[in-house]
Amino acid sequence: MSDIQLNEQHVIKISMELGLRVQQVAAVASLLAEDATVPFIARYRKEATGEMDEVQIAAVRDRLEQLAELDKRREAILMSLAERELLTDALKARIDAAESLAVLEDIYLPFRPKRRTRATIAREKGLEPLANLLLAQEEIDVEAEAAKYISEEKKVGSIEDALAGARDIVAEMVSENQSARSAMREHFAKKGVMASKVVPGKADDEKAAKFKDYFEWSEPVAAAPSHRLLAMFRGENEEALKLEVAPPELEAGAILESIFVKNQSPAGLQVKLAVDDGYKRLLAPSMETEIRQELKKRADEEAIRVFAQNLRELLLAAPLGQKNVLALDPGFRTGCKLTVLDRQGKLVHHDVIYPTHGESRLKEAGEKVEGFVKFFEIEAIAIGNGTAGRETEAFVRSLDLPKSISVVMVNESGASIYSASEVAREEFPDQDVTVRGSVSIGRRLQDPLAELVKIDPKSIGVGQYQHDVDQPLLKKGLDNVVESCVNSVGVEVNTASRQLLTYVSGLGPMLAGNIVEYRNENGAFKSRAELKKVKRLGPKAFEQCAGFLRIRDARNPLDASAVHPESYAVVEKMAADTGCSIADLMRDATLRQKIDLSNYISDKVGLPTLTDIMAELAKPGRDPRDKFELFQFSDEVKEIGDLKPGMKLPGIVTNVTAFGAFVDIGVHQDGLVHISQLSDTFVKDPAEVVKVHQRVLVTVMEVDAARKRISLSMKSNPDEAPKRGEKPTAPRPQRPAGRQDQRPPQPPRRPEKFNSLFDAFKKIK
Numbered sequence: 001m002s003d004i005q006l007n008e009q010h011v012i013k014i015s016m017e018l019g020l021r022v023q024q025v026a027a028v029a030s031l032l033a034e035d036a037t038v039p040f041i042a043r044y045r046k047e048a049t050g051e052m053d054e055v056q057i058a059a060v061r062d063r064l065e066q067l068a069e070l071d072k073r074r075e076a077i078l079m080s081l082a083e084r085e086l087l088t089d090a091l092k093a094r095i096d097a098a099e100s101l102a103v104l105e106d107i108y109l110p111f112r113p114k115r116r117t118r119a120t121i122a123r124e125k126g127l128e129p130l131a132n133l134l135l136a137q138e139e140i141d142v143e144a145e146a147a148k149y150i151s152e153e154k155k156v157g158s159i160e161d162a163l164a165g166a167r168d169i170v171a172e173m174v175s176e177n178q179s180a181r182s183a184m185r186e187h188f189a190k191k192g193v194m195a196s197k198v199v200p201g202k203a204d205d206e207k208a209a210k211f212k213d214y215f216e217w218s219e220p221v222a223a224a225p226s227h228r229l230l231a232m233f234r235g236e237n238e239e240a241l242k243l244e245v246a247p248p249e250l251e252a253g254a255i256l257e258s259i260f261v262k263n264q265s266p267a268g269l270q271v272k273l274a275v276d277d278g279y280k281r282l283l284a285p286s287m288e289t290e291i292r293q294e295l296k297k298r299a300d301e302e303a304i305r306v307f308a309q310n311l312r313e314l315l316l317a318a319p320l321g322q323k324n325v326l327a328l329d330p331g332f333r334t335g336c337k338l339t340v341l342d343r344q345g346k347l348v349h350h351d352v353i354y355p356t357h358g359e360s361r362l363k364e365a366g367e368k369v370e371g372f373v374k375f376f377e378i379e380a381i382a383i384g385n386g387t388a389g390r391e392t393e394a395f396v397r398s399l400d401l402p403k404s405i406s407v408v409m410v411n412e413s414g415a416s417i418y419s420a421s422e423v424a425r426e427e428f429p430d431q432d433v434t435v436r437g438s439v440s441i442g443r444r445l446q447d448p449l450a451e452l453v454k455i456d457p458k459s460i461g462v463g464q465y466q467h468d469v470d471q472p473l474l475k476k477g478l479d480n481v482v483e484s485c486v487n488s489v490g491v492e493v494n495t496a497s498r499q500l501l502t503y504v505s506g507l508g509p510m511l512a513g514n515i516v517e518y519r520n521e522n523g524a525f526k527s528r529a530e531l532k533k534v535k536r537l538g539p540k541a542f543e544q545c546a547g548f549l550r551i552r553d554a555r556n557p558l559d560a561s562a563v564h565p566e567s568y569a570v571v572e573k574m575a576a577d578t579g580c581s582i583a584d585l586m587r588d589a590t591l592r593q594k595i596d597l598s599n600y601i602s603d604k605v606g607l608p609t610l611t612d613i614m615a616e617l618a619k620p621g622r623d624p625r626d627k628f629e630l631f632q633f634s635d636e637v638k639e640i641g642d643l644k645p646g647m648k649l650p651g652i653v654t655n656v657t658a659f660g661a662f663v664d665i666g667v668h669q670d671g672l673v674h675i676s677q678l679s680d681t682f683v684k685d686p687a688e689v690v691k692v693h694q695r696v697l698v699t700v701m702e703v704d705a706a707r708k709r710i711s712l713s714m715k716s717n718p719d720e721a722p723k724r725g726e727k728p729t730a731p732r733p734q735r736p737a738g739r740q741d742q743r744p745p746q747p748p749r750r751p752e753k754f755n756s757l758f759d760a761f762k763k764i765k
Contacts, residue, residue: 006033010067014060024050028060037505039487040544044564046608054484070101077108086111106178119172122165125154130162131169134267142266163270170271171278174260175286183255184283188291191247192221196232199242208240221245221295226302227658229295230465245288252279300469304477310462310656311478313692315485318628319447323379326372327442329434330388332356339438340376344495345446350435355395356388366399373401381405382445384412390638390666406630408445411654415440417459423499449489453482454499462692464657488624490562493549494524506544511537525551528559550621557583561620563613570600571613586617631695633666640667640705647700653690661690663698663712671710673698680715
């Protein structure tokens, strides 16, 4: 069973936070507690959830997990206090009422077991009554009162020793006070400034040079973007930068004095000194640690959000489909590895050609390719976009090939990771890494999703600072995206790899392996019902996975659709009432038009499910991905030296970041379209204008071949400043118009700013 439990208070709280009905949240919580997956709930339990989408369901799931963790910590604190006989009814009430982990820890802080501190030592000397007397801030003779605590036995040798010890106790009280911490937390978040400086002696260090932008840098933490925060944190981890986060000190002091200092009496002046010391020595460092953790968390979440968004676009890129493919992994010195794949992606032949090794080898390579194309009835040629990619493309296009054959450059990022992986060795134990890499390139053209799931998403090359962010959080976020994409498209159970099946709702690695094992031993599945014969695939797993698995040419035509087996009886009744077979109902739109859905509504099946069923009957097993379209780079340029400012070139977006987009224009080096150059109007979020794998038209602005830096623009007039207050627009048909609801940030103050951002990203990545 799931760790998520149905908690009434949690349900009510989440419904208020997310603006959902209590019944919706309760339904999701109940389904999650029964081990239902997000894709299953979104697709097949619409009546229960009120048609919540995957994003809403995932938000409820994540918040339920957070609240469960909060309750777990609350229970641990209550147990600790009870064991030490410190728990009172009033304290328990405060702990029970805490609605965040920060508040909970603030309440517990004064009671937390701690190492010996200056305040602890002062208490051991018996100075706590004096500290309480000072805090009362009444009109007293402070020195006379302090003199009472002078003791040779307790090592309090003077009035000043007694007052200093009392102030230490007050300082610790200040640093542990819930109201003070709450006020300081808010002050640091609103007024805090992140400042970075180069570590002394590292200014001329070659390894530190990539952080040069941050050698003398400061900005408000409330506005600092994720990519700059992560860059500075990395600089600190690599001992190139020294970071500090603090608000204006005078303002912080004034806030604390308003809480603790009651008057200007002698006792009040002692408290003022203690407050100042408590802030500088205890509270400020504690708040800095907290705000840094919060900034890191915020930056991580934003980076993971961008990464996940890019990954989704890449995974859902249009597939070529089942075609015979000749795949080429280009290379100069070692030649070009060639593989032939059949329509199911099976390796049927491999070879090596040398189109860049002189005229005789060029001719031999051409004859081989032309011969393979004819013999294996090749329908498309996939060419990796790495080293020698454009040269190999030019070679292929120069051959005498049928015009019907598509020649496509394929992004090979991560192919080398796959070729050396355990998955690749399992698939091709008798082939070397070059053959496996070429196969991966070809399969990416046939079906990007099916091939890319075999690679760790972090290695696909569409992230930003992916090695710096919280790794468990990154894995969870990316796995959620892969799971969503796989189930959105659906999986052909008789051809899917174990890795692809792993992401199907309700399966996982063990059941995916069992399905492949059953398929190998018994042949292709003939029906969805046959899945129940798979070892350990019980009723619950079948319920979760069946609707997302497809069986082409099954006895029951519904097995090839997204109609869930639990709804087969409804479709059978529709066919019977219409006087035809299910196959007829799927083929003939006029028959479907005769169906009145209201006749089939029941306690278990509502209009949302019936509407989905009708859509599936019209297009059974439909693929939500776009239709594949050919793309070709400009013949004018093949390497960075061919570029000239002012050139307008077609390109493909390879990565979207917080500060712009990287675009492949076919010269082995992606160019940067800075956020200020994405549109004729201001852009707050690049994802509003571009997405990974999108085709765009760019203008070359600046080229630095030595540093491998290409600056691009997507504006209609790159020299004009973006217009304020308008929605982002773009030249059609290269990219869709984005949406802009808020005033975006100012463009860089100086032209070199985005150049340095480009350098930093490329070097750090």
